[in-house]
Amino acid sequence: MFGDLSPLLIGGELVYGPRRFGTLDPATGDTLGEATDAAPADLDHAIAAARHAFDSTPWATDPAFRVRCLRQLHDALTRHAEELRELTIAEAGAPRFLTHGAQLDAPVADLAWIADLAEDYLWEHDLGRAAPMGVTSERRVVREPAGVVGAITPWNFPHQLNLAKLGPALAAGCTLVLKAAPDTPWCAAALALLIREETDLPPGVVNIVTGADHALGARLCADPRVDLLSFTGSTATGRTVMSAAAGTVKKVFLELGGKxxxxxxxxxxxxxxxxxxxxxxxxxxxxxxxxxxxxxxxxxxxxxxxxxxxxxxxxxxxxxxxxxxxxxxxxxxxxxxxxxxxxxxxxxxxxxxxxxxxxxxxxxxxxxxxxxxxxxxxxxxxxxxxxxxxxxxxxxxxxxxxxxxxxxxxxxxxxxxxxxxxxxxxxxxxxxxxxxxxxxxxxxxxxxADMPFGGYKQSGIGREMGVAGFEEYLETKAIAEGVR
Missing domain, CATH: 3.40.309.10 (Aldehyde Dehydrogenase; Chain A, domain 2)
Known part of the structure; x- marks a missing residue:
């Protein structure tokens, strides 16, 4: 799909940097190829691009355009399903039968569901007229995108995990920096390539970085330009994510471990x-x-x-x-x-x-x-x-x-x-x-797609998938207008 070296996606451009690391076939231990190894400067540029796209473009305020882009991505992934299937088997060691379900086909199909949800979603709710404290007011509740999302995903179900964050975040009107797992960089890079080549997603709306250095994730968590963190991984790392996010009081979604x-x-x-x-x-x-x-x-x-x-x-x-x-x-x-x-x-x-x-x-x-x-x-x-x-x-x-x-x-x-x-x-x-x-x-x-997924206790905070998962990427604004 991209030769022997996979790129980053930053600000709408495919980036092939000088730093590289290998990706392996776990069934054989053989090297499949190399991935671009993002430097801290690459992550900084990705966050800046996502911030600019959210603050300075119509992306956050145009649900119809977002729906169209999501459907384009769904169609592109569907067209390339067999290439992605072989890639997922080779890089993640996923059994072939599972790629017909949660490893590939199901999360791709889920994008169509989230596009339909965004198309029909009630973004404003009219609460009608009331007179609290004697002041007659017209009141409404507005749902708005949370902002720039930092998404950190593990390697075990790369497409499901990446798309379960990317789809709802985009449908909500957020922009995104996806820090994908270093064990499955090609799966993430394939998504980057299809976004760049086969959708109308504006530059900076989706940025995808791969890197062998886990410190990149820590930098993403602490950056004040990021409004929301969505993390899937171990409970121990989830605690670190919460701690890093606390400095800027970010909204945090965590899907963590289980026994x-x-x-x-x-x-x-x-x-x-x-x-x-x-x-x-x-x-x-x-x-x-x-x-x-x-x-x-x-x-x-x-x-x-x-x-x-x-x-x-x-x-x-x-x-x-x-x-x-x-x-x-x-x-x-x-x-x-x-x-x-x-x-x-x-x-x-x-x-x-x-x-x-x-x-x-x-x-x-x-x-x-x-x-x-x-x-x-x-x-x-x-x-x-x-x-x-x-x-x-x-x-x-x-x-x-x-x-x-x-x-x-x-x-x-x-x-x-x-x-x-x-x-x-x-x-x-x-x-x-x-x-x-x-x-x-x-x-x-x-x-x-329509069932919320998440845990109690130390298995996480919040829900992924379903309406509940979509609404994790929204803020709630109450507006009251005085009537004279």
């Missing part, structure tokens, strides 16, 4: 539930913040559930992400593989037993691989059972009934997602009691 519970009730179809849990835990090598990684099963069926889950995990195994049948591909990097392996060593130290997995798969000497792993025998409060691992590792724990399952599920600093399997009435009742932002009941899918 989500998959609750199996005693009247569930145990084999089916354990199959769902195994599949979810190893999809994309477990590299998703909302993936359920704690399996809570009835105590008297604990051993049976462990055997059923392990059998499915062994059957799924690992595979080449280019193969349609693959569910569990590689982890993104040697660094991430080392992190997961450190947790596997910790699990053994904490008294855990590997029912299946526990290391690197045989025959995969190139690339970055971890076997689908089920850990039994851990205490609920152990680090392996409570900390986010971000690999194909599932911890199975026993519970003593619905109340105990709810207690265990909620005994976590996180509250991003969850799942419940059981008879419909009981499963719904348990789902209502979980302190999480999303819950799947008996295999239901909550991912959709």
């Amino acid at each position: 989500s519970a998959f609750v199996v009730l005693d009247d569930a179809d145990l084999a089916a539930a354990c199959g769902y849990a195994a599949f979810a835990a190893v999809t994309h090598a477990g590299q998703g913040c909302a993936i359920t990684t704690r399996l809570l099963v009835p105590r008297d069926r604990y051993a049976e559930a462990a055997d059923l889950t392990a059998a499915t995990m062994r059957k799924l195994g690992t595979g080449d992400p280019r193969d349609e049948r693959t569910v569990c591909g590689p982890v993104i990097s040697a660094r991430q593989r080392d992190r997961v392996e450190a947790y596997l060593r910790l699990a053994a130290e904490e008294g855990g037993e590997f029912v299946t997995g526990g290391g690197r798969p045989e025959g995969r000497d190139r690339g970055f691989w971890i076997e689908p792993t089920l850990v039994a025998g851990l205490a609920p409060g152990s680090r392996t059972a409570t900390e986010e691992i971000f690999g194909p590792v599932l911890v199975i724990l026993p519970h003593d009934g619905d109340d105990d399952a709810v207690r265990l599920a909620n005994d976590s600093p996180y509250g991003l997602s969850g799942a419940v399997h059981g008879s419909p009435e009981r499963a719904r009742a348990v789902a209502r009691r979980l302190r999480t932002g999303t819950v799947s009941v008996n295999g239901g899918i909550w991912y959709s």
Whole structure:
């Protein structure tokens, strides 16, 4: 799409700087090519371009034009879907089947939904005439764009994460500086290229920078020209983002980590539930913040559930992400593989037993691989059972009934997602009691353009997607006009 070197997008121009860094295929460890490595001056120019575009052009006040540009971007991404699919498989290690969903096709389709929302949105609401304190006034509430958005995204679902911020921000009338993950710079640069070449988005409205230096994100957070920060990543980094934003009291959206519970009730179809849990835990090598990684099963069926889950995990195994049948591909990097392996060593130290997995798969000497792993025998409060691992590792724990399952599920600093399997009435009742932002009941899918996504507790602040996600990028202004 852009040869062996990907550009930045700053002020409407593709920028190929002298600084570069490599991007790898995680399935093989081979170098795919290079990406332009943004310097602090590049980020400064990008923020300046976004500030100018917001303050000095009609972008913020022309919803119809914004809708047209969003539809152009949707169409461009759709036309180039197969190129983007191969790029995403190669750079992110995403299993091919997942690119037909949340890794590519779904977030591209979501742009059409957000364009429709912006086209029909009620930007002004007339509250009518009233006389507070005896002063007759005509009153209205106006929704306006928040301003310049700094968006920082991770590598695990690059298109979904980039577009889930870019789409609503543009629909709202904001301008944007996207700091994309250094592990997937080509996915971000492909978006930059299509914006530049195939849409009428004005210069400076969207700026995309890639860089190996994580300090770029810190500079974006602290810059006073940025009005709103939208960050997806770990809870630890989210705290740093909040701290950096506090100096200028920016509006902050955070979508952070999770250690989500998959609750199996005693009247569930145990084999089916354990199959769902195994599949979810190893999809994309477990590299998703909302993936359920704690399996809570009835105590008297604990051993049976462990055997059923392990059998499915062994059957799924690992595979080449280019193969349609693959569910569990590689982890993104040697660094991430080392992190997961450190947790596997910790699990053994904490008294855990590997029912299946526990290391690197045989025959995969190139690339970055971890076997689908089920850990039994851990205490609920152990680090392996409570900390986010971000690999194909599932911890199975026993519970003593619905109340105990709810207690265990909620005994976590996180509250991003969850799942419940059981008879419909009981499963719904348990789902209502979980302190999480999303819950799947008996295999239901909550991912959709019109469904808000986000977490409770230390899993984040605010919501992404849906009307709630769109309105994160708006400010509310109250106007009262005296009547004489």
